[in-house]
Amino acid sequence: MTLEVAEISRRFREGGGVLGVSLHASAGDLVVLVGPSGCGKTTLLRLIAGLVPPDSGRIRLAGQDVTHLPPERRHLGFVFQNYALFAHLDVFGNVSFGLKARHWARDRIVAKVAEALTLVGLGGAERRLPADLSGGEQQRVALARAIVTEPRVLLLDEPFSNLDPSLRRTLRAHLKSIQRTVGIPMVHVTHDREEALALATRVVVMDRGNVVQEGPPREVFESPGSAFVARFLGAANLLRAKGRPPHWAGHPLRVEPGSSPDGQSLFSLPPEALRLSASGPWTGRVIDVHYLGADTEVEIQVGEERVRARWPSQDCVLGLEPDATLHFDIDTARLVLLRDQDLPV
Amino acid sequence: MTKRKLWWLVIVSALAAGLILDPVVGLIRESLHGGGLSNYGEWWQRTNSRAALFGSLKLSILTVLGTAVVAIPLSLLTHRQGRVGRGLQALAMAPLFMPPVLGTVCFYFLCDRGGVLSRLIPGADWDFRGFPAVLTVHILSFAGQFLALVQAGLERIDPARIEAARTLGAGRVRCLLRVVLPELRPSIVAASILVFLASMASFTAPFVFGGGEAYLTTAIYESREREPALAAAEAVILALCSLSALGLFARSPARTLSTSGRRALAEASRLRSPRLWLAALLAIPLALPLFTLLVVALKPGGRLGQKSLWADLSFRNFAELASGSGSDLVPSLVRSSFYALIATGLALVWAVLLVVVGRNAPAFWRRLQSALAMIPLAIPGTVLGLSLITTFDVRGPYLIGPGLLGTSSLLVLAYVVRHLPLMVQAAEAGMAKLSDSVPEAARTLGAGPLRTLLRVTLPAIRPMLQSGAVLAFLGAFGEFVASILIATPLTKPASIVIYEDFRAGLFGPAAAAGVLFVGVAVLLTFAMRWVSRGR
Numbered sequence: 102m103t104l105e106v107a108e109i110s111r112r113f114r115e116g117g118g119v120l121g122v123s124l125h126a127s128a129g130d131l132v133v134l135v136g137p138s139g140c141g142k143t144t145l146l147r148l149i150a151g152l153v154p155p156d157s158g159r160i161r162l163a164g165q166d167v168t169h170l171p172p173e174r175r176h177l178g179f180v181f182q183n184y185a186l187f188a189h190l191d192v193f194g195n196v197s198f199g200l201k202a203r204h205w206a207r208d209r210i211v212a213k214v215a216e217a218l219t220l221v222g223l224g225g226a227e228r229r230l231p232a233d234l235s236g237g238e239q240q241r242v243a244l245a246r247a248i249v250t251e252p253r254v255l256l257l258d259e260p261f262s263n264l265d266p267s268l269r270r271t272l273r274a275h276l277k278s279i280q281r282t283v284g285i286p287m288v289h290v291t292h293d294r295e296e297a298l299a300l301a302t303r304v305v306v307m308d309r310g311n312v313v314q315e316g317p318p319r320e321v322f323e324s325p326g327s328a329f330v331a332r333f334l335g336a337a338n339l340l341r342a343k344g345r346p347p348h349w350a351g352h353p354l355r356v357e358p359g360s361s362p363d364g365q366s367l368f369s370l371p372p373e374a375l376r377l378s379a380s381g382p383w384t385g386r387v388i389d390v391h392y393l394g395a396d397t398e399v400e401i402q403v404g405e406e407r408v409r410a411r412w413p414s415q416d417c418v419l420g421l422e423p424d425a426t427l428h429f430d431i432d433t434a435r436l437v438l439l440r441d442q443d444l445p446v
Numbered sequence: 447m448t449k450r451k452l453w454w455l456v457i458v459s460a461l462a463a464g465l466i467l468d469p470v471v472g473l474i475r476e477s478l479h480g481g482g483l484s485n486y487g488e489w490w491q492r493t494n495s496r497a498a499l500f501g502s503l504k505l506s507i508l509t510v511l512g513t514a515v516v517a518i519p520l521s522l523l524t525h526r527q528g529r530v531g532r533g534l535q536a537l538a539m540a541p542l543f544m545p546p547v548l549g550t551v552c553f554y555f556l557c558d559r560g561g562v563l564s565r566l567i568p569g570a571d572w573d574f575r576g577f578p579a580v581l582t583v584h585i586l587s588f589a590g591q592f593l594a595l596v597q598a599g600l601e602r603i604d605p606a607r608i609e610a611a612r613t614l615g616a617g618r619v620r621c622l623l624r625v626v627l628p629e630l631r632p633s634i635v636a637a638s639i640l641v642f643l644a645s646m647a648s649f650t651a652p653f654v655f656g657g658g659e660a661y662l663t664t665a666i667y668e669s670r671e672r673e674p675a676l677a678a679a680e681a682v683i684l685a686l687c688s689l690s691a692l693g694l695f696a697r698s699p700a701r702t703l704s705t706s707g708r709r710a711l712a713e714a715s716r717l718r719s720p721r722l723w724l725a726a727l728l729a730i731p732l733a734l735p736l737f738t739l740l741v742v743a744l745k746p747g748g749r750l751g752q753k754s755l756w757a758d759l760s761f762r763n764f765a766e767l768a769s770g771s772g773s774d775l776v777p778s779l780v781r782s783s784f785y786a787l788i789a790t791g792l793a794l795v796w797a798v799l800l801v802v803v804g805r806n807a808p809a810f811w812r813r814l815q816s817a818l819a820m821i822p823l824a825i826p827g828t829v830l831g832l833s834l835i836t837t838f839d840v841r842g843p844y845l846i847g848p849g850l851l852g853t854s855s856l857l858v859l860a861y862v863v864r865h866l867p868l869m870v871q872a873a874e875a876g877m878a879k880l881s882d883s884v885p886e887a888a889r890t891l892g893a894g895p896l897r898t899l900l901r902v903t904l905p906a907i908r909p910m911l912q913s914g915a916v917l918a919f920l921g922a923f924g925e926f927v928a929s930i931l932i933a934t935p936l937t938k939p940a941s942i943v944i945y946e947d948f949r950a951g952l953f954g955p956a957a958a959a960g961v962l963f964v965g966v967a968v969l970l971t972f973a974m975r976w977v978s979r980g981r
């Protein structure tokens with residue numbers, strides 16, 4: 102089972118939309134879409150679902166061209182950003198809706214709905230009304246409603262945004278196991294970095310209707326290909342270097358940069374690529390220390406610049422506290438020269 | 447927009463255009479008869495005509511202001527005030543359940559010399575005639591409608607948004623001015639338009655209580671026989687005034703935001719709160735016509751008589767109604783219910799087709815459609831009746847179809863056309879509340895367009911359609927002005943029989959029937975609400 106989106110475009114008269122996006126997700130793929138608000142993530146999902154007709158491009162599902170098929174004949178699951186629950190139906194009515202539309206037998210429906218509700222942690226809630234559910238419960242009903250029909254592809258528009266962390270983790274694990282057992286491609290929109298890292302087999306970053314980078318989550322987060330991606334994801338450090346060879350915070354970076362006319366270049370550097378080293382050329386002052394469990398993140402002021410470093414907690418020597426001075430070096434192999442270096446940072 | 451949908455739209459709209467525009471075109475043609483455009487010049491030359499135009503405009507503008515001043519505070523004061531608040535709302539809106547012709551008769555009993563008011567307020571034996579009288583009748587008759595719309599708007603405001611404003615540091619007053627009223631604006635505008643149109647087209651109140659003053663509707667009525675072209679010109683001018691009011695206000699765009707979808711918790715009612723006393727002060731006058739009806743129904747022969755208001759009360763009128771002796775009242779009640787039921791059903795189907803099917807149509811088409819559907823509001827009942835008669839005398843619209851004159855079908859058709867705007871508005875209000883993604887979700891779950899319509903969209907907007915249908919049914923049941931022109935002795939609806947009984951001094955059983963009717967209507971509405979709340 103695969104989902105192929107080829108050069109799909111939809112431009113809205115009021116501005117915005119999706120401009121020639123291609124996407125490929127095969128069984129077992131969980132594609133996470135990230136991007137700033139209004140960049141077209143929801144629109145892309147709606148195009149795939151057939152809720153918006155495209156201006157151009159093709160969509161294939163399991164080898165079948167579905168570009169002009171109405172949504173009800175595409176057999177996919179969609180979890181809406183605003184849940185879109187049917188307010189006049191109770192939880193059972195909502196979850197069983199797709200099964201009834203497919204004319205399942207009554208007793209099979211009852212069993213299947215109970216199973217789906219248990220999966221999302223709402224077992225026994227069949228007779229409750231959406232208006233009486235909390236935001237998180239509504240969201241889980243929406244999820245159950247989408248997966249109960251065993252769709253060929255699952256589209257999720259920020260499905261976990263209203264849940265508490267532990268519930269979020271549980272559902273994430275569920276989603277992953279569903280994906281492993283059912284083996285359908287999923288496209289998932291989220292603003293949560295941790296969620297993207299935890300779930301994604303591939304991350305797709307969008308900006309103003311275009312895909313600007315895609316790849317495995319670690320690669321995209323830690324080696325962003327552009328200043329935009331680096332800034333948006335916010336995981337990597339951005340180093341603005343000057344001169345040839347490029348200097349940052351007073352010391353040369355010892356790399357071969359592509360030449361730039363005015364000798365300015367912009368690099369991204371993952372926080373792990375900073376190394377504590379008494380002989381390192383850079384000296385910085387600790388601004389803040391964030392204990393993150395296995396890792397500890399340290400904010401360091403280096404002259405005018407500020408960088409973040411991340412080290413395993415057990416390596417963090419005693420005395421690493423605000424206002425302490427430390428020396429460090431940079432693993433230059435992990436420096437990535439960014440393409441759109443003239444973007445203001 | 448698929449091709450099939452486009453065809454649907456074309457067919458539905460053509461039907462609408464045929465039934466609504468054909469009479470209008472006939473009217474315009476009639477107004478140009480003889481002198482062409484100079485008919486209008488001649489009309490403008492007459493002082494009387496200008497006075498009628500300005501009289502109607504003045505009356506309608508003041509009616510809108512008056513109803514707003516009563517209804518907006520009343521709805522805000524009673525909103526979420528528990529049982530007492532709901533009771534006061536019901537009291538203020540109950541006259542909506544009274545068929546129009548009964549309303550007029552009740553105002554006569556209420557306000558006329560020796561009427562209920564002059565007995566309740568000692569020494570108040572005024573002459574209830576002239577502009578202030580008409581204005582009072584208008585405000586009391588239309589405030590319930592205004593209230594219903596504002597109330598619906600209030601219910602639609604997401605409580606989370608008000609809570610958000612409060613957490614942002616807005617006090618009650620600021621919240622009211624900056625959040626509630628702006629969110630209510632579309633409802634207030636809609637209510638104002640509706641009341642303005644109703645007031646422009648109102649005939650009975652100016653006719654009965656107008657004294658010597660001139661209004662467009664009465665002027666049309668007076669020149670109808672001798673100068674039909676002039677009457678038609680006046681009708682066209684009235685329709686133009688109403689349409690420009692529609693056009694002027696209909697621009698306010700409906701901005702919808704998805705709501706949290708959660709219910710607000712009602713505040714407990716505090717009986718002693720001055721807020722509710724103030725509300726009662728506003729609500730009680732609105733219920734006076736209903737009170738009058740009740741008193742008259744309990745009086746012998748349906749006459750107030752000379753004695754005290756509380757003397758000689760009995761259920762004799764009800765017994766007489768039940769025995770069904772002599773009068774055409776009971777058969778006419780059955781007939782009217784039947785006509786009104788069919789008319790409401792047709793208007794409902796038509797409105798749903800227009801609004802729901804037309805939802806994805808291009809914006810200009812949608813605007814054209816809703817404008818078209820609103821035209822009947824701008825046409826007074828008399829004019830509609832007359833134009834339907836000329837249209838269906840020997841042919842149907844577009845010169846096709848059978849002549850329906852003298853059949854009950856024409857009566858039903860008149861009711862459908864008159865109440866189409868109400869149903870269209872109800873359907874549009876329901877759809878405005880419904881997020882696009884809800885029917886979309888149904889589609890992604892495998893439901894086709896028809897299943898989505900029947901299982902998701904219609905049930906979701908059912909509360910709105912229901913209340914629209916109730917009002918349409920009541921309006922059709924009590925329709926008087928067009929009926930009196932169209933009906934024949936065999937198809938005579940209850941409203942006319944009631945009016946004739948009233949004129950003949952035999953109002954007793956009719957008043958009893960009115961009380962029963964209002965009672966059943968109120969009970970039905972509450973039952974429906976109760977059922978939909980239980981779901």
Ligand SMILES: Nc1ncnc2c1ncn2[C@@H]1O[C@H](COP(=O)(O)OP(=O)(O)OP(=O)(O)O)[C@@H](O)[C@H]1O
Pocket residue numbers: 113114115116117118136137138139140141142143144145182
């Ligand atoms: N039906 C529509 N008509 C006109 N413009 C639209 C429509 N749907 C979306 N747009 C526009 O297209 C752009 C992309 O919208 P979209 O909803 O896809 O953003 P998004 O990436 O999902 O944002 P968010 O993260 O806030 O949900 C926006 O500028 C929006 O205004």
Ligand SMILES: [Mg+2]
Pocket residue numbers: 142143144182258
């Ligand atoms: Mg979105």
